Amino acid sequence: MIYKKTHKFFAINRTLAGPQECQEILFCKEYLGDNDPLQLLQHRPWFTSYNGIWIRNDCLDSAIATWFGLRQNHL
Numbered sequence: 302m303i304y305k306k307t308h309k310f311f312a313i314n315r316t317l318a319g320p321q322e323c324q325e326i327l328f329c330k331e332y333l334g335d336n337d338p339l340q341l342l343q344h345r346p347w348f349t350s351y352n353g354i355w356i357r358n359d360c361l362d363s364a365i366a367t368w369f370g371l372r373q374n375h376l
Contacts, residue, residue: 308355328368333356336348
């Protein structure tokens, strides 16, 4: 997939935080901001897929990597 060059993939089991949102999406919105739905996926700071979240490489920092890394261990 083309996004492997621009984004890091984190496989997740979505942890529901409410009727329509999961904790992982809320974290990304809070930490990286909301996405523009008209923006191409390869330019978005983050986006979801059916089994995980893609975060753009230049947006990754140790806090994000640690947060998602710890959550991946619970899969």
